[in-house]
Amino acid sequence: xxxxxxxxxxxxxxxxxxxxxxxxxxxxxxxxxxxxxxxxxxxxxxxxxxxxxxxxxxxxxxxxxxxxxxxxxxxxxxxxxxxxxxxxxxxxxxxxxxxxxxxxxxxxxxxxxxxxxxxxxxxxxxxxxxxxxxxxxxxxxxxxxxxxxxxxxxxxxxxxxxxxxxxxxxxxxxxxxxxxxxxxxxxxxxxxxxxxxxxxxxxxxxxxxxxxxxxxxxxxxxxxxxxxxxxxxxxxxxxxxxxxxxxxxxxxxxxxxxxxxxxxxxxxxxxxxxxxxxxxxxxxxxxxxxxxxxxxxxxxxxxxxxxxxxxxxxxxxxxxxxxxxxxxxxxxxxxxxxxxxxxxxxxxxxxxxxxxxxxxxxxxxxxxxxxxxxxxxxxxxxxxxxxxxxxxxxxxxxxxxxxxxxxxxxxxxxxxxxxxxxxxxxxxxxxxxxxxxxxxxxxxxxxxxxxxxxxxxxxxxxxxxxxxxxxxxxxxxxxxxxxxxxxxxxxxxxxxxxxxxxxxxxxxxxxxxx
Numbered sequence: 001x002x003x004x005x006x007x008x009x010x011x012x013x014x015x016x017x018x019x020x021x022x023x024x025x026x027x028x029x030x031x032x033x034x035x036x037x038x039x040x041x042x043x044x045x046x047x048x049x050x051x052x053x054x055x056x057x058x059x060x061x062x063x064x065x066x067x068x069x070x071x072x073x074x075x076x077x078x079x080x081x082x083x084x085x086x087x088x089x090x091x092x093x094x095x096x097x098x099x100x101x102x103x104x105x106x107x108x109x110x111x112x113x114x115x116x117x118x119x120x121x122x123x124x125x126x127x128x129x130x131x132x133x134x135x136x137x138x139x140x141x142x143x144x145x146x147x148x149x150x151x152x153x154x155x156x157x158x159x160x161x162x163x164x165x166x167x168x169x170x171x172x173x174x175x176x177x178x179x180x181x182x183x184x185x186x187x188x189x190x191x192x193x194x195x196x197x198x199x200x201x202x203x204x205x206x207x208x209x210x211x212x213x214x215x216x217x218x219x220x221x222x223x224x225x226x227x228x229x230x231x232x233x234x235x236x237x238x239x240x241x242x243x244x245x246x247x248x249x250x251x252x253x254x255x256x257x258x259x260x261x262x263x264x265x266x267x268x269x270x271x272x273x274x275x276x277x278x279x280x281x282x283x284x285x286x287x288x289x290x291x292x293x294x295x296x297x298x299x300x301x302x303x304x305x306x307x308x309x310x311x312x313x314x315x316x317x318x319x320x321x322x323x324x325x326x327x328x329x330x331x332x333x334x335x336x337x338x339x340x341x342x343x344x345x346x347x348x349x350x351x352x353x354x355x356x357x358x359x360x361x362x363x364x365x366x367x368x369x370x371x372x373x374x375x376x377x378x379x380x381x382x383x384x385x386x387x388x389x390x391x392x393x394x395x396x397x398x399x400x401x402x403x404x405x406x407x408x409x410x411x412x413x414x415x416x417x418x419x420x421x422x423x424x425x426x427x428x429x430x431x432x433x434x435x436x437x438x439x440x441x442x443x444x445x446x447x448x449x450x451x452x453x454x455x456x457x458x459x460x461x462x463x464x465x466x467x468x469x470x471x472x473x474x475x476x477x478x479x480x481x482x483x484x485x486x487x488x489x490x491x492x493x494x495x496x497x498x499x500x501x502x503x504x505x506x507x508x509x510x511x512x513x514x
Contacts, residue, residue: 023048023062024489030068030460034450035075035426045073047456050488050504055452064491066484068460072421075429075450076100076457076485077406080226080436081261081291081371083107083153084402086115089391090374091124091505092498093403096393096478097468098428098459099372100487101126101447101508105226106261106373107153108132108196110139112187115150116507123505124492126447126457130196130226131187133214137202138167139183140176156301156346157376157385165303165345171205181213188221191509193441194257198228200243200266203305206230211250218256223510224287224439226259229266232306232353233315240267244274251286257439260290262373264362265298265353268316271362279367289435291371294408296359297352297472299326299375299399302337303345309337312351322352326397327383329473348376350399350472363409364418369435370409370427374402377476386476389500398475404468407479411467421463440510460484 023046032043032055039055046054046062054060078101084090085102094102102125109115109129119127135152138145144162147155155161172180184195195214199206218225229243243266247258260266260278267274274290281288300307302323312318323332325340326348332340340347362368377386377398386396393403406428413424433448446455459482466481485493490504 022046023053023060025064025066025456025486025491026060026062027066027068027073027458027460030071030073031463032073032450033422033425035422035430036449037451038422039451040422045450045458047486047489050456052450052452052454052456055450066460068484070462071460071483072463073450074425074459074461075448075454076459076487077428078432078448079103079372079374079406080259080369080432081106082374083151084374084376085125085127086119086149086151086154087376087387088389089377089386090402092389093393093476093478094125094374095485095493095498096482096496097404097406098461098479098482098485099125099406100457100459100485103127103193103508104129104151104196105193105259106196106228107134107151107198108192108226109150110135110152110183110187111147111150112190112192114147116191116509118150119505120507122503124498124503125487125505126508127505128193128508130194131184131192132196133180133184133206133210134167134196134198134201136180136183136187137172137206138163140179141170141172142166154376163346168202169205171207172210177207177209180210181217184214185217188217188223188510193436193508193510194218194223194439195225197225199230200228200232201305203230211246215247215250215256216254219254222256222440224257224259224436226261228261232266232268233311234269234317235315238311238315239270241270241274241277244277248277248281248286248288251288257287257435258289259435260288261371262293262298263290263368264292264359268354269358271354271358275362275365275368287435287438289367289369289431291369292359292363293371293373293401293405294359294363294412295399295401296354296356297350297399298373299348299350299401301346302340302349307349307351316353318352324350326350326378329397348378360412360418363412366419366423368427369431370406372401372405374405375399377402393476393478394474396476398470400468400470400472400475403470403476404479407466407482408468410461410463414463441508442511443508456486456489458486
């Protein structure tokens with residue numbers, strides 16, 4: 001539990017002694033829910049600067065007031081797997097979904113300084129990234145690649161970046177592996193939060209040496225990796241279970257932490273067994289967590305390894321018709337699939353994966369975290385990526401997870417009794433913050449809590465009405481029932497509208513920074 005800071009104690013005394021407006025922001029009469037302490041009670045919250053100064057039953061006042069009567073006052077949601085936090089439109093979607101911290105951890109960023117510099121002073125949400133194994137591979141093996149955004153995924157949509165998929169479709173020689181490992185270590189020293197490793201996009205070419213050396217570095221520096229498993233399959237010898245085993249073996253040797261992204265989309269029908277494996281690993285002292293996004297269909301690029309017909313059919317039980325071209329929202333045929341592979345291999349698509357009931361069971365598991373895996377949105381009229389603040393929620397084709405993941409979890413907790421509300425909040429706040437704090441990110445000690453001394457990242461929602469509105473057909477629609485969001489003490493969503501002229505988001509880096 002966070003200790004009361006000196007500044008918080010000072011404000012408490014001043015407010016009690018004078019009754020004056022000692023706080024910059026007060027949130028009154030809300031149902032305060034703190035997943036670390038399990039506080040669930042009506043309280044008043046006073047914010048001074050970027051911190052929560054007081055949580056109290058006493059009357060308080062401040063320069064700005066939010067009446068939270070009938071609403072839940074919770075820590076701001078932390079999305080560890082969000083690919084569009086570097087885009088204004090991606091921030092708009094996340095904020096309406098209660099997210100105050102968007103982290104690019106699965107694919108990661110490279111170069112790390114470029115990623116952070118692009119967002120410094122320009123972000124409404126807190127931001128941070130792992131160092132990208134795929135971005136480094138592209139840099140080492142593709143001489144014409146120049147990152148323009150620091151994000152391999154965002155660069156893939158920019159012709160000038162010169163991506164030719166060498167980072168995915170080439171196998172490095174020994175000298176290149178040495179250089180890749182050196183750059184991974186450099187990225188961590190430059191402030192990356194951990195290591196991003198979506199090996200499932202380089203299934204046949206990302207070597208065991210790269211994987212092992214990455215985990216060795218994580219153990220050496222007290223850090224962690226985030227993994228998209230090598231295989232998405234129900235069938236041997238490439239089951240999703242093998243993906244989990246590959247990473248766990250290195251953790252058992254070297255230590256460090258492991259975050260398994262969207263485990264339900266890799267382990268598929270074997271997800272319950274995979275989750276039991278992770279539970280046993282934790283019992284043996286291995287620090288591993290897994291996450292689920294609340295959908296049984298995903299979003300990616302058409303050239304993703306696991307969508308090859310040889311895997312998507314026999315190993316995932318799907319067909320071309322289960323893949324939707326995002327630009328047209330039409331299902332693929334074999335002819336159209338082959339045409340896109342030849343002419344536009346990075347074309348965004350939606351695809352069916354795990355069965356719905358398996359996803360819901362995994363989401364309800366008390367040990368899984370919630371993530372969005374938010375992906376880019378496409379403006380319906382033009383086919384261009386939705387980038388700016390002026391892009392509207394109803395004009396895009398998108399996977400609904402970018403706009404609705406967190407509100408959907410809250411809705412499922414209410415309507416389907418899928419899990420207690422406190423657990424749902426914890427999966428989106430305290431649990432991810434605690435994992436990162438244990439693995440080298442000291443800044444997360446102030447996140448994911450609603451208590452004195454914590455960072456004033458706050459999501460305020462109506463537990464009776466909060467809901468996702470985004471669907472497969474209208475994937476950009478903003479969530480409802482989250483009327484206020486606060487980032488570092490600044491209101492960024494007010495009366496369910498994103499405030500345009502404030503940018504309080506702060507960088508989050510690991511403690512290894514030189």
